[in-house]
Amino acid sequence: MTFHTSIKAALFGLTALALGTAAQADQLADIKAAGKIVTATDMHYAPFDMLNNGKYEGLTKDLFDEVAKELGVEPVYQDIPWTAELPGLEVGKFDIIIAPVTITPDRVERYTFTLPIADASVALIKAAGNTELTKPEDIKGKTVGVQQGTAQARILQTFGESLGGVNVKEYGTTDEAYADLAAGRLDAVTGSLPNLTYLVSNRPETFALFDPPQYGEPSYFAWVLRKGDDSASFAKAINDALLKMTDDGRVKAIQEKWLGSYTELPREVPTN
Known part of the structure; x- marks a missing residue:
């Protein structure tokens, strides 16, 4: 084997190893192995997120408590300023943003959104x-x-x-x-x-x-994950949980508790 052939084989092996590692990356598997989902939200956004005598409560918490139960893990709630949330998500400081984030075309290009959790008109x-x-x-x-x-x-x-x-x-x-x-x-x-x-x-x-x-066009709030194949199963698990909760009435009950009424939401992620 020549020197150049050896180098080529080594580079091929490293590339295959990197691709194999990337293919095996699965955020949902990591979360289940850890037994927890680390979240970020701004706890000053009533009625979705608020602190009542130092206790976190709101529509978001009630919804995500139920989602976490469906996934079989414990939620870890963090109070993070809104302007630090998307940058923090991108560098992996937490698994998901559960602050209600408006779905927009430019954000859909950059992040993975869950199904809508509320109207955002x-x-x-x-x-x-x-x-x-x-x-x-x-x-x-x-x-x-x-x-x-x-x-x-x-x-x-x-x-x-x-x-x-x-x-x-x-x-x-x-x-x-x-x-x-x-x-x-x-x-x-x-x-x-x-x-x-x-x-x-x-x-x-x-x-x-x-x-x-x-005023303006109708819009929706959703939760946000990092973009990429490793988050695909995580996003699907959350969406499956939200659909199950919609069908069994939990979403309706939580909306009525915090918003005073129920709004039927899309069963697919809007892209515009």
């Missing part, structure tokens, strides 16, 4: 005593708060441009935006309809929905 709220603003188009020239780095921020920017201009003010959490709206430092706040409906129902003396509250 974009809406607007104002101060309860504000009679100047009614329909979404009335925010032209006004100052509107939104959580930084969200799909809602991009949709607001686009909508504002179509109106001729809106002063967009971004916040680290929705709670900060709500506080500034209540204090009169904002004219309105935009976010997902479920979040804002929950807020208004709990604080009707402070906040009110626009009429109609929604």
Whole structure:
């Protein structure tokens, strides 16, 4: 065997070994072997994720508790700022983002989404005593708060441009935006309809929905995994669990508990 032949054979062997290792990589198998799923969410996004006297609760937790039971593992819940979640997922700091993430075409290109867990239509709220603003188009020239780095921020920017201009003010959490709206430092706040409906129902003396509250195209929230073949079985297991929970009524019960009503969700992952 010549020197060049030996090098070629060695390189071929290393390539085959790498391909074999990649083929064997399976995130679901690793999770089951560890007996736990490490998650990330922002626990300041009621009614999906919130801290009540230091205890984590909300629609997301109730749903994922049931999913984890179906997979036979324990969930590990971590409170991570939204802006750090997608970068943290990409470098493997956790297995899945369970913060409700809006499905968008550009994100579908980069990440693996589960089936939708809730409606994510974009809406607007104002101060309860504000009679100047009614329909979404009335925010032209006004100052509107939104959580930084969200799909809602991009949709607001686009909508504002179509109106001729809106002063967009971004916040680290929705709670900060709500506080500034209540204090009169904002004219309105935009976010997902479920979040804002929950807020208004709990604080009707402070906040009110626009009429109609929604603007933009319909959208959905889902959970996010890393892209790649190693996450395929993990995503399928979660989707199978969500479909089972939909069919046996658990999803409906959890939605009604936290949102006050039930919205039938797609049984396939939307791609646009």
